[in-house]
Amino acid sequence: MYVGRFAPSPTGPLHFGSLVAAVASYCEAKANQGLWLVRMEDVDKPREMKGAADEILHTLLAFGFEWSGEVVYQSQRTSLYQQAFDQLQNNGFIYACSCSRKEIADSATNGIEGLVYPGTCRSGMLQPRAQHAWRVKVTDEIVSFNDAIQGYQVQQLSRDIGDFVLKRADGLFAYQLAVVVDDALQHITHIVRGADLLNSTPRQIYLQQLLGFNQPLYTHIPLAVNNQGEKLSxxxxxxxxxxxxxxxxxxxxxxxxxQNPPLAIKQSSLPEVWQWAIQNWQNSKISHQQSINI
Ligand SMILES: [Zn+2]
Incomplete structure (x- = not known):
């Protein structure tokens, strides 16, 4: 059974970049007779734009997307993330970290996504502070996976990323933990999303392993970027x-x-558009680039 999902962050209305991710995940799911779920990734409440979640759902409906089940909101699932967090903590994978940005910058090396936290607080907070983050310990082991579009991917988390934050100093759970818990509890089998999350995937696979979850199959599609090479936002x-x-x-x-759709699609009704898109869907035709200028 194929279970896919589309998981927008309600930081603004849907733009062309998010539509591409929605179309790709939808066609993949439907072409495989699967379910397509919608999850609102609003775990980072301070970044949310008021009304954007409803606006996104209205837009999806107006475009003819049909999802299965209720829309899931990460902001309502804190207790589930806490359970996973507790499990990791009980197994000794988590530690408190009170380092400031400056302290980390002074001691860290460069990784593939900014600074690699050097593990300063692994054996106890250097500067005990009431407000502190929680990090998960990573290992030297290689994390690898085969992406359906981007090919074989390898990371060594200790070298490339470092111990990463699962719960922030403001008490909010990090995206990396929330997405892993949600994908597992929603029984997601296939993840189709933008290539901006390619580098996050080994962290998510690592957490799946620590939590005993199944690993979904990954398809990272090219990101739509503007003239400056920036993700649309x-x-x-x-x-x-x-x-x-x-x-x-x-x-x-x-x-x-x-997908080389026929020009006539532009003048077709939405059911006709979707019928063509799903019947003719071939993910092998998607570009293997990580981003495409639009
Ligand atoms: Zn620290």
Whole structure:
């Protein structure tokens, strides 16, 4: 049984980049007679834009997406993340860290995604502070997986990432923990998402291993980027997608995904658009690049 998902963050309305991820995950799921779930990744409440979650769901409906079951909101699942956190803590994988940004910057090496935390607080906080984060210990072991589009991926977390934060000093659970718990509890078998999360995947696989969860199959599609090579976002003023032009925009997303849709799709009804997209879906046609300029 195939269970896929689309997991937007409600930091703004859907733009073309998120539509591409929605179309790819939807067509993959439907072409495999699978379920397609929607999860609102609003674990980082301070970054949320008021009303964006509802706006995203209305837009998905207006574009003809049909999801299975209730939409899951990460902000309502804190107790589930706490259970996983407790399990890791009871097994000795977690420690408190009170280091400031400056203290880390002074002692860290460079990894593939910024600084590699040098493990300063592993045997106790150097500067005990009431407000502190919690980190998970990583190992020297190689974490690898075979991505359906990006190919074989390898990381050594101790060298490339370092012990990473699972619970922030403000008490919020980190995305890496929330997404792993949700994917497992929702029985997600296939994850189709933007290549900006490719580097996060070994961390997620590592947490799956520590928590005894199954590992889903990963497909990281190219990211839609602007002229400056930046991911489209509210911050760089990516335009919200217009419901009035749904067939045209789905056509554009299918072109981005290498599917060569016929021009007639632009003038078709939404059911016809989706019927073509799902019947003709071939993920082997997707570009292997990590980003594509639009
Ligand atoms: Zn520390």
């Amino acid at each position: 509210k911050q760089n003023l990516a335009l919200p997608i217009n419901k009035q032009h749904a067939p045209q925009l789905i056509f554009d997303a299918l072109v981005f995904l290498g």
